[in-house]
Amino acid sequence: MIDQDDLVITFQHSVEAVEWRADPNNPDVRRKEERVLRHPIFLHLNRENNLAMFFYPGFSQGSGIKSEQKLTYVDLLEEFTGSLWRDLGISFIPVPVEKSIKLLSDSESNKVKIVKTEFESGRGKMSLSAPTKDNQSVDEYLSDFISPYVEEEKHQQLKVAVREALKNTAPDTLAALWVDFNVVTRLKFWSFGAEFLFIWYGSNSSLYYMKKVFNLIVGISGGISKVSTEVMLKDVLSRTRDDVFTVANLVSGYSLGRDEVREVMTSAVGAGLIEPVYRLAVTEEVMGYKNDWTGKLDALAREFETENGEVIDGGDPRCIEVAFRKIREGAA
Numbered sequence: 001m002i003d004q005d006d007l008v009i010t011f012q013h014s015v016e017a018v019e020w021r022a023d024p025n026n027p028d029v030r031r032k033e034e035r036v037l038r039h040p041i042f043l044h045l046n047r048e049n050n051l052a053m054f055f056y057p058g059f060s061q062g063s064g065i066k067s068e069q070k071l072t073y074v075d076l077l078e079e080f081t082g083s084l085w086r087d088l089g090i091s092f093i094p095v096p097v098e099k100s101i102k103l104l105s106d107s108e109s110n111k112v113k114i115v116k117t118e119f120e121s122g123r124g125k126m127s128l129s130a131p132t133k134d135n136q137s138v139d140e141y142l143s144d145f146i147s148p149y150v151e152e153e154k155h156q157q158l159k160v161a162v163r164e165a166l167k168n169t170a171p172d173t174l175a176a177l178w179v180d181f182n183v184v185t186r187l188k189f190w191s192f193g194a195e196f197l198f199i200w201y202g203s204n205s206s207l208y209y210m211k212k213v214f215n216l217i218v219g220i221s222g223g224i225s226k227v228s229t230e231v232m233l234k235d236v237l238s239r240t241r242d243d244v245f246t247v248a249n250l251v252s253g254y255s256l257g258r259d260e261v262r263e264v265m266t267s268a269v270g271a272g273l274i275e276p277v278y279r280l281a282v283t284e285e286v287m288g289y290k291n292d293w294t295g296k297l298d299a300l301a302r303e304f305e306t307e308n309g310e311v312i313d314g315g316d317p318r319c320i321e322v323a324f325r326k327i328r329e330g331a332a
Contacts, residue, residue, distance in 0.1 A: 001002050003110050005045050006044050006045065006047075007045040007047065008042060008043070008044050008045075009042070009043045009045070010040055010041070010042055010043075011040070011041045011042075011043065011080070012038050012039065012040050012041070013038070013039055013041060013076065013080070014036050014037070014038055014039075014152060015036070015037050015038075015039060015059055015061055015071060016034070016036055016037075016061060016065070016069060017034070017035045017036070017037050017060070017061045017062040017065065018032060018033070018035075018061065018062045018063075018064035018065045018066075018069075019032075019033045019034055019035075019063060019064050020033070020060040020063065020064045021033050023186070031215060031221060032064055033064075035229060037059065039056065040056070040057070040058050041054060041055070041056045041080060042054070042056070046112070046211075047293045049097050049194060049218050049219075051095070051214060051218050052092055053210075054077060056073075056076070056292075060204040061318050063161055071287070073195060074188075074190050074195070077190070077192070077193070077195075078190075078192065081192060084094060085267065087187040092192065092193070094191075094192055094193045094194075095193070095194075095217060095221050096221050096224060096225075097187065097193070097194040097217055097221075098170075098171070098174070098187075098189055098194070100217045100218075100220045100221045100224065101114070101115070101153075101176050101187075101217065101223055102167055103128045103172070103224065103233070103234070103237070104216065104217075104220055104271065104273070105137060105176070105218060106163070106167060106237065106268075107237050107326070107327075111178065111179055111180060111216065111271070111272050112176050112177070112178060112179070112216075113130075113135060113136065113137040113176065113177040113179060114137050114138055114166075114175070114176055114177075115129060115130045115131075115136075115137060115138060115175050115176065115177045115184065116128065116130070116138065116173075116174065116175035116186075117129075117138055117166065117169065117171045117173070117174050117175070118171060118172050118173045118174075119169040119171040119172060120170075120172070121169070128141075128142060128166075129175070132177055132184060132225075133199060135179060136176065138166065139159070139162045139163040139167075140159075142162050142166075143155075143158055143159045143162045143163075146158060146162075170188070171325070172188070173186065173187065173188050173189075173201075174186075174187045174189075174190070175187070178209075178213055178216075180212075181203060181209045181212060181213065182200075182201065182202025182203040183198055183199065183200055183201070183202070183203060183209055183213070184198075184199040184201055185197065185198055185199070185213060186199065186324075193282055196210075196213075198210060215270075216266060216270075216271050216272075218269055219267045219270045219271045220268065220271040220273070222263060222264065222267045223264040223268060227263075228254060228255075228256060228260075229256065229260060229264050231254070232253075232254045232256065232261070232264065233264055233268065236250075236268070236274065236324075236326075237268075237273060237274075237281050237326065239325075239326060241325060241326050242325075243325065243326070244293050244323045244324070244325045245323060245324055245325070246321075246322070246323045246324070247261050247262055247265065247322075250265075251315070265274075265324055268324075269324070272327060273326070273327065273328055274325060274327060275295055275324065275325060275326075275327050276295070276297075276322055276323070277293040277294060277295050277323050277324065277325055278293065278294055278295075278296075278300060278320050278321065278322055278323075278325055279291050279292065279293050279294065279300075279319065279320070279321050279323075280300065280304060280312055280314060280319060280321070281318075281320060281321040282306055282309050282310075282312060282319075284306040284308055284310070285306065285307040286304050286305070286306055286307075286312070287304070287305045287306065289304055289305060293323060293325070298319070300312050300314035300315075300320060301315045302314050302315070
């Protein structure tokens with residue numbers, strides 16, 4: 001499925017491949033076979049969110065290739081993006097993929113679970129993984145493994161400590177389970193972007209789901225593009241489900257512009273981290289109705305009467321107050 005907002009450009013690159021093959025006339029003799037293979041690179045430019053996505057098939061250079069002749073995927077993409085800049089003047093700014101995924105996994109929306117991570121720790125390297133079928137992140141799995149040996153009253157403290165420790169690592173590779181799509185992405189982080197390998201363990205391969213994953217990341221990345229909005233977004237996601245906040249609250253609390261706050265909140269709603277809630281914009285008591293925050297806007301689409309006899313049209317946007325709250329875990 002190709003979105004109408006996508007501009008797709010196909011390129012090709014050449015790879016030297018070397019194999020040692022048995023001589024058909026003498027099985028004891030092997031001869032070196034050298035070939036140049038051509039492989040495609042597809043550049044998808046999404047004009048809606050200014051996202052560039054490079055798709056390319058894996059390739060092998062054969063068992064006979066010398067180590068100094070090997071072409072890695074990072075070498076390929078680095079040279080390719082460099083040539084686009086040199087020849088066409090097209091440059092790219094990396095999306096903060098790692099920070100976005102960690103923020104999504106740290107929320108209670110249950111959309112992303114980090115199921116594997118590998119990182120350098122002190123003088124050693126650590127690798128942690130959790131069973132994908134359990135829909136459990138590595139921090140949850142590790143906390144559950146250790147908790148039987150920790151006093152019960154310290155279990156929550158343990159969970160927080162494990163989560164914060166892993167969140168502050170700089171992983172070499174990371175695997176994320178996207179719960180809604182039943183797909184795992186293995187990620188490697190490069191200076192100019194991140195490589196995604198999609199593993200379709202619970203659904204059929206689909207460009208539609210790939211783009212859903214990318215849109216989630218891009219959507220939330222807008223909220224962490226600046227230090228000021230990142231601080232605000234992290235604070236919002238650390239609040240409880242009962243804590244309702246408005247754009248005006250955040251504008252005054254963080255000295256940000258109204259448009260800045262609204263843009264971040266819209267991105268967070270799109271990413272399934274928070275949800276809008278509504279109530280009648282009145283200060284008086286409403287007859288026969290408790291004017292609490294509700295996520296169901298259509299429930300307000302009727303006339304109400306205040307204790308002073310004023311008639312309020314709930315179908316008029318001017319009579320509705322809008323706020324936000326965190327989505328309950330597993331609700332999205």
